[in-house]
Amino acid sequence: MTDLPVDQVRTLLAVVDAGTFDAAAAALHLTPSAVSQRIKALEQRTGRVLLMRTKPVQLTESGQVVVRFARQLAQLERDAQTELGLTTAGEPTRLSIAVNADSLATWFLPAVLGVPGVCFELHREDEGHTTQLLREGLVMAAVTSTPDPVQGCSVRPLGSLRYLACAAPTLPVTSLAETPVILFDRHDQLQDRFVGGASPFRHYMPSSAAYLEAVVSGMGWGLIPVSHALPHFAAGTLVNLAPSRHMDVPLFWQQWKLDSPALAAAAAAIVSVATATLIQ
Template identity: 55%
Template sequence: MDLDLVRTLLAVVDAGTFDAAAAVLHVTPSAVSQRIKALEQRTGRVLLVRARPVRLTPSGEVLVRYGRQLLALDQDLDAALGETAVVRVPIAVNADSLATWFLPALQRVPAEPRISFDLHREDQDHTTALLRQGLVMAAVTSSGEPVAGCEVRKLGHIRYAAMASESFVRRHANGELKSWLPQAPVVVFDRNDDLQDRFVRTLTRGRGASDHRHYVPSSEVYVRAVAAGLGWGMVPPQQVQEGLVDLAPGRSVSVPLYWQRWKLDSPALSAVSAAVAAEAAESLE
């Protein structure tokens, strides 16, 4: 594999367009297009769907995954030989982990080798898709089923409790929780977030949360929206603020978290994995 061609493919995938990749690589868009064509001719496969942003074909996903491994090994070699290269480690992590325990985990990573963290925020139920596409080398995920070419380690559980502001409870609470909560306004992280629906189903054994939904795709702002009384929501204990009320003490939704990483003998990736496991052992149930 020609490393320049591999770097070009990864730049296009990461940047989303040929023009943006050209700016990153300091070449012309025409040069980027020629390199991608050369790589496709060598492999005999179409690797990219030319859309905005570009999309990987199944063959492209395979090549990107192995291309990242090839470049990671190349960076590890430079580091082992005392070169000044920084090893880039792309990681997919869910927003709640990112807002609570994951950054302290990265602080545990040793200073050597020099590592550049490239964090991709994604719902824990969907981070494995980034692994399959070769966009990341490791992921915090709710799936214990290993992605092809990856190994899995269980990290623990993160629990979510149904929380609301005192003013929200005064406005909406009327009778048993199962009778009024399914109709009450609810704060949802994004359209992949089903924690609120799962919690309501534990009460009703059927329907989910209300269609009156506020989508707030930021972990910190999400909690502020619940505290402001826009709706109720599922909040991990590390983010509970003063003034929030637990709507169902003793009831919660538990989400298992796993660490999936490529089966790659990379000192940088191993150092990150060890740090993540150590922090999870202290911070998660």
């Protein structure tokens, strides 16, 4: 990686972030031709095709490696500038993190609130797919259900998020496999795993708040995080359909192997809150 010209690496990152060569040229104050030449030179240097020239552009697997390096380089540069006092007074460090919606809606926000001086760019993605954002270099850390580390990343367990099978008291339930079900999106397999194949009558609600509201309103049954379910049990607006069962989803923290004070502080806060909140 030390043989890769920094200007070419940064140009690739600009193209990916902007989506097109023209937009990247405007951001870099270069001509589109100059941007194209830098990308071609970088591809010749690596001997790999790094970009698919679509709109927006798409990275190849080799391109993902270079972009991940580019973002790590940019973060190290920002950290060095901060330590040397070369940043504008009050300018925050930015961290991009992928996190699943239910973590975001339950325990994750209190963790990042405890990290001062950092601006967070959170990417919401299913816990089984957040590692893809790490591979693509779009984020520097992720809450994931995958224990196997992405190349160049470290991994540590956070604990398990517990779900209960819930429904409104007014919903007629004879068999979970035959009762209308609420799923978060088409990546959501929790309900199918819980019953070994849920009903084909499915509603998709890609928001934790909307998901809970749909279950409470009687549209179908669903798996609800314990912290969201218990107040509704007490209020009588939800019932536990399987009191002797639950679904635990193990979560892990994956992050770049990068000596970044801001990333280390965020990781420490997130692991601490997860340890205190999740099932250990």
